[in-house]
Amino acid sequence: MITNTERRAFPVIEITNEMPLNRMGGVGTVIENLISGFAAEGVDALWFVIDHAYPPAEVDEILRRFHPVVVGSAEELRHFTAPLLHVHTYKPNPALDAVLARHRVVCTIHSLLALEERTNGVGLGGARAWQEHLISLSARVVVLSEAEHRHYRALGYRQRNPAVKVIPNGVACAAPFRPVRGKAVLGYCGRLVPRKHPEYVQLLLGEAHFATRRVLVAGRGFSPYARNLLHAHGLAERVSFLGWCAGARLEAFFEAIDVLAVPSSYEPFGLVALEAAARGIPVVCTRTDGLHEVLGPHAFYCADGTYDAFRAAMHDWDDASPDELRARCVAARQRYEAHFTDRVMARRYRHLFAELAG
């Protein structure tokens, strides 16, 4: 066990396999905003990093950047006390299971793995089974949107655990709000997986109407499909893949794009759409799951999940006047400030923790 704290008692222990460093996915971003939100709300959590893939140098960096942190095994949780354990990891771990059985547990379901399997055409057997087990043993299950709650019920998970609370994600945004942008650069940000349809925005470049535009793609997971798409449609000159962006590079991406495309077929929340809205970037997206809850009426929505519907929504964005775009972006920003900041998210968790601890 490695730690940077001598304290042993905390109001809550946050158990995660991702921190905001070399993050594997959205969970690292949520943890980043929980850290800032909890600090603002006075929630004095311990960050317990378990089942991680960080090499020693990154563990050192985590301990340097964040506090209080423990990097250790499930068994080493015994050195710390808290009335509540808040779990974010889906990696099967029998030792952690044994610890959780002796504690009051909240788990946050960042995405339902049963739906990830269905929409990405992959098998996540062990992790899905662990997530379902985690749901069963928790005092309260947190999901990120009302839509996710509906999926939860449709999957029959209420039989596993009916005690569900919806707490949307929130993000801090230090970047300036800039609602006046051009029409030249189309952006995509997220894992390059089937359910997010990263190909849609690239295919758009083949349309005569979008013949002069460029695409920036931020996200990990290049594939033979992505390679073949570029070759088959002659897009390589006009699509720039930026890799897995974070920090200043992610900010540069947001600064460079004129619109963000999120044509996902499943999106438990829509974190990247929220990050765009906070910065004044118009969003073209499906009316799917959490996306509609995050953006309300202020996005350009696809009528359905097809490419044709996406293209039509992109035309709507392209045809919008500067005043209309500005009005939408201002309204989306106001919605963000009212409901989806890091502090609002942290406050909702603080209330939940108080309710469960009491």
Added chain:
Amino acid sequence: MPSTDRTDALASPAAAHGSARICSPLPLHLENGCLVVPPFRLAHLHQHYTQETELRIQLSRIVPDLYRVVAVHNFWAEDTNPDLSQCIAAIFLGRRRLDGTWETAENWPLECREVARLAYLEIDDGATTARLFPHDHEY
């Protein structure tokens, strides 16, 4: 980002001018049982792919066979460089399959993008000897 003077010198003149997927003359070499890849910077389309440190790949840890040495855009490292024309590179060793095709960097679980083919690497049984061939060597 650090100066690119040193790494530019390692790439070919064509690569330095942003037109080629080729790195020549061969900047790789074998030394003390390792494949040594010096720091490099490759241009491809409108972006540059940089590996800032020397890589030493221990051959005894690699199954003896024939490999294609490929520079890839590293999609596994979190990139914080705000210069969007710069990307993080890495080296991928693609093994030749029994049917004569090659493992590719884009396939799961690597999911990285090939940028340039650098060389072929042949490791004999027992990993006692290894040979490097130029990227345009015919196999």
